[in-house]
Amino acid sequence: MTTEQEKLEIIYRDQYLIAVNKPSGLLVHKSPIDKHETRYAMKIVRNQIGQWVYPVHRLDKPTSGLLLFALTPDIAKYVSDQFALNSIKKAYLAVVRGYTPLGGIIRHPLKETAMFKHQKKRIEKKEPQDALTLFRRLAISEQPYSIGRYPCTRYSLIAAYPRTGRTHQIRKHLKHISHPIIGDAKHGKGNLNRAFTEHHDSQRLLLAAIAITLTHPVTHETLHLQAPLHNDFQSALCALGWSNVKIPAM
Numbered sequence: 001m002t003t004e005q006e007k008l009e010i011i012y013r014d015q016y017l018i019a020v021n022k023p024s025g026l027l028v029h030k031s032p033i034d035k036h037e038t039r040y041a042m043k044i045v046r047n048q049i050g051q052w053v054y055p056v057h058r059l060d061k062p063t064s065g066l067l068l069f070a071l072t073p074d075i076a077k078y079v080s081d082q083f084a085l086n087s088i089k090k091a092y093l094a095v096v097r098g099y100t101p102l103g104g105i106i107r108h109p110l111k112e113t114a115m116f117k118h119q120k121k122r123i124e125k126k127e128p129q130d131a132l133t134l135f136r137r138l139a140i141s142e143q144p145y146s147i148g149r150y151p152c153t154r155y156s157l158i159a160a161y162p163r164t165g166r167t168h169q170i171r172k173h174l175k176h177i178s179h180p181i182i183g184d185a186k187h188g189k190g191n192l193n194r195a196f197t198e199h200h201d202s203q204r205l206l207l208a209a210i211a212i213t214l215t216h217p218v219t220h221e222t223l224h225l226q227a228p229l230h231n232d233f234q235s236a237l238c239a240l241g242w243s244n245v246k247i248p249a250m
Contacts, residue, residue, distance in 0.1 A: 007048050008041065011066060012225050016075045016218055018053060020045055021227040024064040024204040029055055041067055056080045057088075060168065062183070065092070065209030066227040070217075078217040083165060089213040092160045092170055093229070093247065095206035095236060096179040097192055100156040103136040106173040110166045132163040133173045138248070141240040147195050155182065155240055159210075159248055170207065182206045182236075200239040208233050210247060 009021040020041065022028070027040040045053050053069035054076035070076035082088045109128030139157040147153050156179065160170045171187045174180055180188040182196050183205040196202055208229055216223045229237070229247075237243060 005047060006039070006044050008044055009227075010048075011227050012223075013049075016071055016216075017068065017079070017223075018045065018049065018071060019066055019068045019212070019225050019227075021230070022059055022064055022067040023230055024062050024232065027061050028058045028067065042069070045069060057083050057165070059209055060171075060205075060207075062185075062205035063092075063207045063209060064204075064230050064233060066212050066225055067209070068212060068214075068225070075217045079214065082214055086164055087215070089211075090162055090209065091211040091248075092162070093208045093210050093233075094158050094160055094170065094174065095182045095240070096156050096158060096174055097182065097189065098154050098156065098179050099140050100135070100137050100158055100177075100179050104134070104177075106133045106135070106177060107131070108173060108176050110169060110172055112167065129166060130164060131166045131169050131173065133170055134161040134163065135159065135174075136248070139240075139242045139245045141242065143199065143240070145195065145199055147192055153192075153195065157237070157240070157242055157245060200236060202232065202236045202239070204232055204236075206233065206236055 010018065011021055012019040022041050029040050029042040042053055042055055051071060053071060054073060056068055056070050056076050056079040059065065059067055070079055108131060110131040111128045112126060135158045137156050137158050141155045143153045145153055162169050168187065171181055171184055175187040182188065183193055183202060185193065211226045213222060213224045237245065
């Protein structure tokens with residue numbers, strides 16, 4: 001008896017690039033941070049298309065959405081350079097605590113994140129790096145249950161547009177303005193996350209990469225890619241009354 005091979009939804013593919021829709025809870029590539037995990041997107045896509053793939057950017061394990069790979073080392077370098085120069089535009093969707101402003105700019109320097117103990121002292125000596133995130137509010141919801149001193153609990157649905165690429169940038173920036181992302185175990189509020197799970201049966205970080213715009217490495221035309229939300233994210237939106245919210249184009 002053979003086991004059916006796991007596959008990811010392909011958003012775009014040509015002879016140079018492939019973009020897939022990564023689910024929440026899946027690593028991009030093998031990592032010593034999670035050394036017991038054997039499932040990762042790079043391996044799944046490689047087996048799915050029968051070809052080696054090269055990651056050009058990363059999504060956190062709990063973040064879902066658009067993940068881009070190159071199909072040759074030269075193409076990977078070209079696209080990675082675009083990411084390094086912040087010339088690639090990215091859009092994310094997030095559910096956060098409270099009612100955010102209608103829109104805003106978060107300019108708050110961020111320190112590099114230490115992944116291992118031996119990195120901690122070196123990173124602590126480094127200065128924070130410039131980081132910039134734009135956001136706009138798409139919808140609000142008030143739910144009839146209490147967390148802390150307030151009789152009801154409020155949420156916002158936002159689109160976030162990072163203009164720099166720091167580790168956990170959107171998560172850290174939204175925490176900085178006191179609107180942490182729901183389901184964020186590292187940068188969020190534990191009591192809020194537990195209440196959301198209890199009332200809405202959501203088990204994930206409510207952050208999704210929904211769009212990327214880049215210059216194609218060979219044709220040099222503008223390539224705009226969009227990924228639909230996974231069912232677990234859609235269910236959370238429906239629970240908050242946002243099933244008909246229009247997701248903005250970038």
